[in-house]
Each structure stands twice: as structure tokens, then as C-alpha cells.
Amino acid sequence: MFKDLKVYPSNSILEYDICIVGSGPAGISLAKKLFDTNLKIAVLESGGIEPEPEYQELNIGENSGPSYLSLDSSRLRCFGGAGKLWAGVCAPFKKDEFYKKAYIPLSGWPISFSSLESYYKEAAEMLGISYEKFYDKSLLGNTFKEKSFNELNKNNTFLSPNIFQISNKNHRDLAEKYKNEFETSRNIDVIFHSTATEINLIPNTKSVESVSVADLFGNKSTIKSKIFVLACGALENPRILLSSNKLLENGVGNNYGFVGTCFMSHPGIKDVAEIYKTSSEKCITHDINNNYKVVFEVSSNERNNQQILRHSLSISPQKNFKNKSSYNFSEVISDGVKLFENTSFLKKIVCHFQKNNTFSPKNWNLDIGLEQPPRLSNNLKLHFSKDRLGIPKINMHWNDISQIEKDTVLKSVRTMARELGALGIGRIKYKKMLLSGQSFKIDDPINHHIGTTRMSESPKTGAVDKNCKVFGVSNLYIAGSSVFATSSIVNPTYTIVALSLRLGDYIKKSIL
Amino acid sequence: MKLIRRKFLFLGISTVSIGLITFYEWKYFSIKKIFSDEIEKFFYNFESILPNKITYNIDKEVYTLENKIISMLSTNGLSKTLNLINQKIKKEYQLGKITIIEGWILSETELKILILKSKYV
Numbered sequence: 001m002f003k004d005l006k007v008y009p010s011n012s013i014l015e016y017d018i019c020i021v022g023s024g025p026a027g028i029s030l031a032k033k034l035f036d037t038n039l040k041i042a043v044l045e046s047g048g049i050e051p052e053p054e055y056q057e058l059n060i061g062e063n064s065g066p067s068y069l070s071l072d073s074s075r076l077r078c079f080g081g082a083g084k085l086w087a088g089v090c091a092p093f094k095k096d097e098f099y100k101k102a103y104i105p106l107s108g109w110p111i112s113f114s115s116l117e118s119y120y121k122e123a124a125e126m127l128g129i130s131y132e133k134f135y136d137k138s139l140l141g142n143t144f145k146e147k148s149f150n151e152l153n154k155n156n157t158f159l160s161p162n163i164f165q166i167s168n169k170n171h172r173d174l175a176e177k178y179k180n181e182f183e184t185s186r187n188i189d190v191i192f193h194s195t196a197t198e199i200n201l202i203p204n205t206k207s208v209e210s211v212s213v214a215d216l217f218g219n220k221s222t223i224k225s226k227i228f229v230l231a232c233g234a235l236e237n238p239r240i241l242l243s244s245n246k247l248l249e250n251g252v253g254n255n256y257g258f259v260g261t262c263f264m265s266h267p268g269i270k271d272v273a274e275i276y277k278t279s280s281e282k283c284i285t286h287d288i289n290n291n292y293k294v295v296f297e298v299s300s301n302e303r304n305n306q307q308i309l310r311h312s313l314s315i316s317p318q319k320n321f322k323n324k325s326s327y328n329f330s331e332v333i334s335d336g337v338k339l340f341e342n343t344s345f346l347k348k349i350v351c352h353f354q355k356n357n358t359f360s361p362k363n364w365n366l367d368i369g370l371e372q373p374p375r376l377s378n379n380l381k382l383h384f385s386k387d388r389l390g391i392p393k394i395n396m397h398w399n400d401i402s403q404i405e406k407d408t409v410l411k412s413v414r415t416m417a418r419e420l421g422a423l424g425i426g427r428i429k430y431k432k433m434l435l436s437g438q439s440f441k442i443d444d445p446i447n448h449h450i451g452t453t454r455m456s457e458s459p460k461t462g463a464v465d466k467n468c469k470v471f472g473v474s475n476l477y478i479a480g481s482s483v484f485a486t487s488s489i490v491n492p493t494y495t496i497v498a499l500s501l502r503l504g505d506y507i508k509k510s511i512l
Numbered sequence: 513m514k515l516i517r518r519k520f521l522f523l524g525i526s527t528v529s530i531g532l533i534t535f536y537e538w539k540y541f542s543i544k545k546i547f548s549d550e551i552e553k554f555f556y557n558f559e560s561i562l563p564n565k566i567t568y569n570i571d572k573e574v575y576t577l578e579n580k581i582i583s584m585l586s587t588n589g590l591s592k593t594l595n596l597i598n599q600k601i602k603k604e605y606q607l608g609k610i611t612i613i614e615g616w617i618l619s620e621t622e623l624k625i626l627i628l629k630s631k632y633v
Contacts, residue, residue, distance in 0.1 A: 157606065273615075276561060414610070417617035421605030424598065427561060430615040 002049070002183050005194040005215045012221040016042040016189075018507065019211060019225035021196045021240070022232030024081025026480035028174040029126065029497045030229060031188055033504025035181065039511065041188045042223055044213060046195040046232070047077030051084075054216055054388075058195065061235075061394030062383045069265070069398045071235060074447035079190065080175025082233065083493065088167035089293075090129055090494035092120045094310075096300045097488055103307040104404070106262065106374040109485040110457040110466040119498040119505075126497060128171030133292065134163050142287040143294055145315055148277065148360040151423045152296065158419045159313070160299040164490070165292045174497075194221070197389055199228070199244035199252050199476070207474040208252075214389050227475050227507060231500070234263070234449035234482035235380065235394055241453065241463075241470075242382050243392050253453075253470035258463045260381055262374035262451040264487035267400045268367060272434045273413045275315060275364040275420070276427045283351035284360045297489070298415045306415070308408040310371040310489040313416055318363040366428070368412060369446070370405050371489045380452055401440045409434065448492050453482040468503045479503050550585045555629040557594055561616060577624045597621065 008014065017039040020027045031043050047055040055078075061071040076084055093113065100108030124131040133139065140146065140161055141153045153161060171177060182190050194213035200222075202209045208228045214220045230237045238260040242251035253259055295312045297303075303310065351359040372378070383395035413428060420426035433439045456462020459471035464483050470476040479500045481492040488495075584593040604610065604619035611623055618626070 278559070414617055418605045418608060418610065421610070421617075421619055421622075422602050424602055428617050429561075430612070430617070432615065435615060 001185060001188070002190050002192065004048075004192045005213060005221060006217065006219050008219070008221050010219055010221070013210075014042065014191075014221055014223050016040045016223065016225045017511065018042070018227045018229065019044065019223045020229045020231055020479075021211065022046075022081065022230065022236070022480075023079050023175065023190060024231065024233060024480070025083040025086070025174055025493050026496050026500045027229075027231035028080070028083070028178060028182075029123070029500035030231060030479050030504045030507075031182070032126070032174075032178055033501050034508065035185065035188070037187065037508060039187060042225065043182075043188060043190045044194045044196060044211070044223065045077075045079055045190060045192050047079075048192045049079045051076050051078040055193070055195075058387050058389065058391075059235075060387070061396060062385070063396050063398070065378075065397035065399050067398045067400040069396050069400075070447070071394055071396060074449075075233060075235065077195075079179075079192070080173055083172065083174055084176075086172055086491075086493050088127075088169070088172035089164050089491040090124075090127060090167055091162060091164045091490040092116075092131075092134060092498075093488045093490060093495060094300060096304075097310070097486060101304065104309070104373045104486075106454075106461060107486055110455055116495075116498055116502060119501045120494070122501050123494055123497040126171070126174065126177075126501075127167040127494065129165040129167050129291075133165055136163070139163055139292060140294060144284055144286040144358045144360070146294055147284045147286050148317075148364075149315070149420075149425055151425050152419070155423060156419055157422060158298055158302050158415045159296045161294045161296055162312075162490075163292055163294055167494075168291075172493075193219075194223075195389055195391075196230075196232070196240055197391055198246070199240060201244075201247050201252065201473070203247070205247050206472070208476045216388055225475075227477065227511060229477045229479055229503070229507075230453075231479040233480055234452045235396075237478055237480065237482040238380050238452040238463075239382070239391070239394055253463055253473055253476065255472055256459050256461075258454065258456075258459070258461070260452055261376045261379040262454050263378040263380055263396070263398060264372040264374060264450040264484070265398075265400065266446045266448045266450075266487065266489065267370045267372065267405065268446050269370065269409055269434070269439050270367050271365055271431055272368050272409055272439060273366040273428050273430050274318065275366055276429065277360075277362045277364060278424065278426055281359070281361050283354065283357050285354075285357050288356055296416075298412050302415060306411050307404075308411050309373060309404060311408050311412050312369040312489050313412060314367045314369065315364050316367070317359075317361050318365050366413065366416070368409050369489055370408060372400070372450075372487050373402070373404060374451055374454060374486060375402065378451075406437075406440060409439075448481070448487075450481045450484045450487045450492055453478050455483045455485045467506050468499070477503060477507070550590050551582065551632055553590055554581065554585060554594060555625070555632050558622070558625050558629055560626065560629060574624045574627055577621065578628055581628075597625070601625075 018041045020043045023043050023045040059072040059075050075082055095113040098109040098113050121131040193215035196211050197214050198212040200210045210222045210224045241259045245251045297311055348359045351357050378398050381395045382392035385393050417428035453463035455464050464470055464478050468477045468483050481496050601619045601622045609620050
């Protein structure tokens, strides 16, 4: 059922079997997994059904690191959370990402890919995509970009293609998709305008007794439950753990200081190189579909040989003309001359008007998306200032690019150049901005928030165990990208859903 | 007696030198005449991706490659030579025998060819 905190008398004590804090993709997936049980479940949502400005303001925080990370954009306090902003791009992690790598400190997960595979399949069904399609080689070679460099799919040595599927808008907004089920559910209450303000531990600090909630109009209540799950994102999960410090000075589950550390995102480095295709310009007939895309990267073996991170090599045709809202007279003349100088102009026009055709030029741009390694220095702490509910704001210290990220960009471009050269299909030129280091100074984190309550074998290297249970607290779990041990390069939501479904199964088994 | 020997040695060395110079000059010009079209055609197959204004260090290896290409053209003809050189370039990319100049990532042989191209074409 849908409820609002204001309907309860102030200082009510509400009792449930499971309390899920947050109704984003993680919270909804977990609750959905528990639909068919008789468990009484509360899903606490800080905002309303739709985003409201005054609740959005609770996201505002401070930055103290060398790189700026927007803390209030790309997050929504409403039913569905950041899932409502998600473009629906899905891909699973690769098997080797779960292994420890000697050249990446803190790498490796305490679980294997196989323990997640069945949940990836289940998540695919929820999101309206096909798990098998990620590994379907018959899909390779049909897109415009692949056809422009078609040898890359056939005879490549160093690069491997990855299929990314796009969950369409009817499926990717899980809140919208399951809204009726939640609204009519008899065992699940979604309580709006109930921001968690404090995790209350029992006196010996070994388990959680309750969670305090409040709205912006002075209504307050306490939620008691057997099990608590934090599912409010990689910025809010550590924030509530750190700020719940009445009994433990360092906050809940933070005996070894790992809560809030190892924040990761996916920095995007634009225009790192230009690709010169050696084959002639041509009009390419290709499949037009919006269901999947193919992105290349240096293959796992080669990546490990070169000791670099995962990345995506994203190619796009170079534009002949600058993208401008207005032109001055000299620019009109200059571009006009270019237009007539360009002998392929007519070919382009003809190609443009043919169905399923796109003109493939000789010059292409290369952008790179990066994995970030877990680093203690990228962390989130509490700021001395507080929000309207009295919760300390986030103080983010983020230094987005370290040497291994820089090496990854330079080496992956070099490797792509080797591949294109070995196949005789193209040459690559590093852009001056990249060689001078300027490209690395541009803040473009793609707003994926990962890490901060990382999964690990030991409380000395993480905040939750392999079952997403907070170390040292018997009934507190975490769902979402904050438990990721490493960040990969793929969009996190698909893995968030898979991990939440896995957690749902674990909770079912442990409580029923 | 001494004067005659000196004259003899001087004339002898001069004759041999002139002969050698003439022979090699003739050989060079005749090769150039016979293969200049072929060489130009050969280099036309490599696109000029490097800017002209850059000055490169033309080292001994470039001349060695030049002689090798001339020799290959005379022995194998244009098509086979192009094929062999392209295979060599591909192999170098595969093995990582590459060099970076003005941001361009090129195979070692390819760079030498582009330098030579500016000489011929």
C-alpha cells in the first residue's frame, strides 16, 4: 500500500518484519523479490511519488577534493529514485572482474560471477532484456559503427566487443512498472516522506533496533523491524551509517573506517584521439535498432598483460562542422567553402535520403570511458553543516584521475592503433589535449556512484560481507552500488538489480 | 725512375676512381630512370597523413629501406613489393614495433616510408 508519514500520529512506533530504506532500483527489486512472502515489509521513501524540490535539497553537500562531483544532480528522492533518470543501458560484469588483480589494490570480490549469474538472468526479465543476448555473437557486425570497421569483429587480436542492451522505458522505470503491485500489495507498505534520520542500535551495538524517520513538516516516527536494508544509493548509505553515531563514535559498521571510502565513478575522457580510416568513405546500410549497442575494449588477457583497467573505446564519426547555436559571417563563408571542397558532399546527401543508410566518413573521434580502482583517498565523510532534518551533509573528497587511469587511456589507444594497423583498416592519432594532460582535467564522472560500503571478505577491507550484511551488525544489510567491490565499466543498475534479487533470496532463506 | 712511378700511381688511381664513380653514377641514374615511375607509384599507395612542415631525422635506416625498396621493385615488381611491405607493416603493428610522431601512432617501417614519400612524391 502507499502511505505517507503524515498519516501516522507523531512519534508512532511502526513494526515490520523487514524495513527497506529507499525505493530506487535496489529497494524496488528487493521488495519485488519478497512480494510472494507473508512478511510485513516497509519501504521508506524520503520523497513522494514524484520529485519535490524541498526534498531534493536534502541531497546538497560539499566538495573538498581536487575534482568536483555534483552531489545533487543525478539523484532523485521519489518513488523509483535515480532509476527514473536511467537511460536503461545494461551489461553484466565480466567473469574476470571478480578476481583479485595484483596490480590493483583492493581488487576482487568475495563472490564469483557464477553466484550472480542466475540473478542476472532474473534481472534481465525484470528489465525486459535477454541475458543470452549479451553473449550472442550473431548480433555482432550489424551496427553502423561496426560496419564502418567491420574487420574488428572478425580478425581482431587485441580488442573484444561487448554487447550492451537498452532496457526500454516501459521496463527500466521499475517504480512505474510495478506501481500497481506495490499500491495494492497487502504485505508491503511504501511510506512516502519518511527520510531515515538515525539508525538506532541496541545497547551492545550488535544489531539494529529501529530506524528513526522524519518529514520536513515535523512528523516523526520510529520503524522497528527484524531486518533492515539500506538501499538509498552510494552517497546516502554511508551518510546514514556515519551520522548514526550515538553509540559508536565512528558510526554504524565502521570499526575499521571503511564506510564512505573507495568511492568510484566512471570518468569519461572525451576526444582522446582521432581515427583515420584507411578504407574509402562509403554509404553503409545497417540495422537500425535501439535495443543494443556494441562497444569495444582491450580484451581481458591483454588488459591484464598491460596492467590496465577496464574501459570502453567509443567511436563516433567526426563532424565536419562545429556544433554551434549561432554562426558569424566569416564562419558561414569558411564552412561554405569547406562544403564545396568536400567531394563526398553529394555522396553524403544521397546517402542521407536512403532508408537505413548512414554515411561512413574517413575521420572518426575516439572517447574513452574508464573504470576506477577502489582507492581509500576517494571518500565521503560528514560535513559540519547539516540539512533541514539535522543530518550532517556529505563532504566529498574526490580525485577522479590517478596514474593507472591515465595509463589505461594512453595504452588502450595505443593498443587500438596496433589493432587497426595490424588489420590494415586505420591509423590513430593522439589528440594534443590528451598528450598535454588537459583531457584529464575535465570533470565528467557520468554520475555513477559506486563503492562507499564495499563488499569484502574481511571488515578490514570492506563494510559488508558476501551476503551484503554490514560487518558487526547482525540484522543490517545494504543493497545497491555502494556494495560494489570494483566499479567495472558497465552501467551499474543492471548489477544493482541482480545483487538486490540475490539479497532478497538470502533474506527469504534466513528469515522464513 | 721515381717520377715515372709517381706518375704511374697518380694516373692509375685517377683512372680507377673516375671509372668507379662513372660506373656507380651510371648505375644510379639508370636505376632511377628505370624505376622512378615505379617508386613514385609505390609511394602513392601510402597516404600522406603526416604534416609536411615537420622535419624528421633521416637516419641511415631510412636509406637502407630506400635501397631495399628499390631492390625489391626491380626484383618483384610493384604489386608484390607493395604486398610485402604492407605485410611487414601489419606485422610490426602486431608485434608493437611502433613509434609516435606528432601524436600519430605508426609502425616503424610506415614512418620511414612516409618520410621517403616526401622525397619522391
